[in-house]
Amino acid sequence: MFVSNSVKNIKYYLIALVILIIGAVLLNRLLSENNQLEQQKIEAELKKAHTEAINNAKSGIQVYATLVSSIKSYTKNSETFPSEKNLQIYLKDLLGNVKFDDSILVNYIDKDHVFKYVVTPNQIDPQKLKGTSGKSFLSPERTIELEQHMLDDKIRLFTPINLREGWTGFPFNFSARNNKNEILGYFSPVINVKYLLDFFYTHNQEKIFLHKFIIKDSFDLTREGYYNDTKIYSEVKDEEYYKNYNINDSDYIYSSIDLFGLELKVGSAFKIKPQTSIKNNCLAFGWYAILSILVLLSLSQYLKNRRLNQTLKEVNNLVVQKNDELEINLSKIQTLIKEIHHRIKNNMQMVAGILLMQENEYEDENIKQALKDSQNRIRSMSLVHEKLYGNVTLEDVKTKEYVEQLLEYVEDTVKNKSMYLVKEINIDEGLFFDAETASDLGLILNELVTNSFKYSFKNNVKNKLSITIIDNRPNFKLIYKDYGEGLSDDFNYKTSDSLGMELINILTEQLQGKLEYKKLPESTFIINFKPHEKSFHS
Structure with a gap:
């Protein structure tokens, strides 16, 4: 009998060993899948932040577009072509509930490219540009583009420029016309790029994520400068410039935003890419410890269960007998009711x-x-x-x-x-x-x-x-x-x-x-x- 029980115990231990091996295989697969899930979660977090940033930027672009459209309607539909002072008053009223301060500059330039008006909401000609010819600092190609643009009635966004005021701007240009539709030159409202790019850094995301901004797949754009080989007047450097960080291009995800025909390519990446947690290894060791305990307990419980099974069968027979009696009594009660x-x-x-x-x-x-x-x-x-x-x-x-x-x-x-x-x-x-x-x-x-x-x-x-x-x-x-x-x-x-x-x-x-x-x-x-x-x- 003792030998028989020992043989049976060996059989139970062999079964337990097989269970532990299967558990190890499953655990290895679980760890691999968990790592994949964590990696997917990291990627999803980056995509979410990137999408939110793009959506915020589009909202900002819509605000800019509305402002420029309002200025165009005002200048074209006024009974008389507005004076420089009238234009400033309108601009100040237009921006009454928007915190632009002096980060929007509206220029009226005549057909000979001479600056006639230069206004911000609070200043007139802060850099003494009135009377200056744009030909003195514009490239011949840009000059030809502007002359052609005067002839149509559309709003067009040109590539950013580094302004003398010390900030980078997006120049929105449209033909200057009076209420008789006579061409008088062109307007060039210039809006601070910083206000657009700040939409990418809301909710303290700059602590976690980094963004790069590229125009025409060639030129970098930051909140303080536009790197296209022209002079940058701002002495402030953008600490969030992506080149300040050693991040591989493959770690970025990209999207493009259409800015009135001008494509802005935006890339987003983690400043410090999260790594999968080592807690999975701890989980594995803990699992094995628990599994071993469970196996031992299961063996012990199995032997006990064999002894209890016979008792349970007897109890079950008794329950069946009582249920039959209850069914008979219930039938009698239903008959009585x-x-x-x-x-x-x-x-x-x-x-x-x-x-x-x-x-x-x-x-x-x-x-x-x-x-x-x-x-x-x-x-x-x-x-x-x-x-x-x-x-x-x-x-x-x-x-x-x-x-x-x-x-x-x-x-x-x-x-x-x-x-x-x-x-x-x-x-x-x-x-x-x-x-x-x-x-x-x-x-x-x-x-x-x-x-x-x-x-x-x-x-x-x-x-x-x-x-x-x-x-x-x-x-x-x-x-x-x-x-x-x-x-x-x-x-x-x-x-x-x-x-x-x-x-x-x-x-x-x-x-x-x-x-x-x-x-x-x-x-x-x-x-x-x-x-x-x-x-x-x-």
Whole structure:
């Protein structure tokens, strides 16, 4: 026996060894996949920052475009061509809610390229350019471009320039025309590049990410200078210039922004690229330690389980036996409940029969009608127990079937032979209510239908009633229409002392409901209600 148990133990250890080897393979795969996921997360973080920066820049470009378009409209549509002072006042008003300070410079240059206006929101000709010819510092190619551009009516963005003011600008140019569309030269609003590029450095992203800006795939652009071999007047250097960092070009992701036909290529990269965490190795060692403990515990538990299995089988047999006994008892209880419902139904029918016999003892029509109404009410409650008696679950009543039979009974009881009635019942076939809820609804419908026969329906004409129940769980809505003349204008259904209306109000309150009445376009009772809580579950 000892040898047999030892052999079995060796078998269990071999199984455990196989499990540990499989675990090692799976763990190695897990670590590899986790590293890939972390790398993807790093790349996704860079893409997100890059996308946000691009979107911010596009928003800034839209602001600039709006400003330049406004200046163009103002100069062209003024009754008289604006003076330099008028242009400055307009510019200051235009930028009242935008913090540009003096970082937008508007130049008006005549057809001979001589500066006529040079204004900022707060200064006029800060660098004494008025009267200066642009030909003295513009290249012949740029001069020809500007002369051609004067002839069209479009806004065009030229490549950035390093201004004498010590900042780099984007020159937006458009033809200067008066309200007679005569060409007077051209305007050159120049906007500080720093304001555009600052959109890439919001939310303190400069601490994590780096951006490079390239025009025409050749020239670098920073917040302080444009590196195209022209003189840079700014003495301040942009600390975020990408060449200050030793980052491989392959670590950048690129996008291009169209600036009125001028392409700005933007690259984004991590200043310090995140590395995958070494915590994965710690996780691996921890996993192996836990796995080894689990294997040992599993071996021990396995031996215990073998001893417990037989006991569990015996207990299970006992549970099955008890369940069989419970099923028998439950069947007896269901039979007893069905018998109770049957007896209740019979007793109610007996009461209804007694009331029917009493009708013949009275000559007063009011008493007879009251007894007949009582019979109908008892019949509506009796019908609930009749439905429960024939129901397998003994809990719920099939609502549509119950309402249809209730209507048939009331119709047989109070309808005249010369009366023609169309019934419309809009109730879901699968809608069930508990006995108490069904009984309350039955009594309410009994009163409403009886009143319709008494006061609304006419002989020898087409009468119609409609019953709808809308399921908006946990609440429901009962809508009853009889398409008759409706209640009189002075009738208050809430305070009426008639037994029928009092009964409807009481039952509505029992259902935690609210009763509404609308006379037009058709006589309609609406009851929003909530079913009773079930007191019995099979």
